[in-house]
Amino acid sequence: PKSCDYWRHCAIDGFLCACCGGSQSACPPGTEMSPVTWIGTCRHPGDGKDYIISYNDCCGQSLCLRCRCTRTEGEKPIYFTSKNNDLLWCFGTKSRAVNCSVAVVLGVATKS
Template sequence: MKWFDDFFEHKTRRVAQSSSRRSALAKLGKIFVGTAFVLPVLPFDRIGQGAHAAAPSKANDDTTCDYWRYCALDGFLCTCCGGTISSCPPGTEISKVTWVGTCRNPADGKDYLISYNDCCGATACGHCGCNRNERERPGYRMGVHNDINWCMANSSNMYNCTVAAIVGVGDGKS
């Protein structure tokens, strides 16, 4: 086994003589910087494992994922967490930044611009988790991407639930 020890000692000494700690740190720094650009575009899953919404009972029930306003929602429904479809539960505040989606109301056939705002300041509600991605865009188009923690601009970046407020109505012209 002496040959085994001698072999690895020789290789280790050669690497130590041909490289410095500074070059090793530089290579390690390049790896960290390279991953810093990749990690922010990774998806942000706020539902977790096993927190799936129950099957919808009605198409107009705003406590189910199939409600028409939730076409681009990813998160917990505020209607199941003590809030309403357009207001946050007590003890939370609405996010200062948002994402938007265009959803069609089957009752009147019109398209509506929906602003999805996270409610921030309390831990995740954990009820009525939805992940609908109709017409979602990739992560580099921030305003239309729903896999981001939108509480990042608030004083508390703890996510609780998401509201879906109507901010505009389509005119039907294309």
């Protein structure tokens, strides 16, 4: 889905790769997915379960500039680096240039 309101995008901050030649979970051709990621938890409205979502930036080309989303559910101030989505997460890639972001479902969140 190419919508900021899609349930999986509850904590995304970036341009949706689905609007930029990629998909929900795959980077567009010519970019590479950053191994460093912002993790969020989003509730699926269809089944009421919480899912762990990995928001990865796709790196190596200039910004896509289509389907800009700024969702901040659960975000903390920037001094909590691991809990803030306002960072550019292109670390461990050949290029630091951010193109777009994907939202990969890692699994169902469980209570401990």
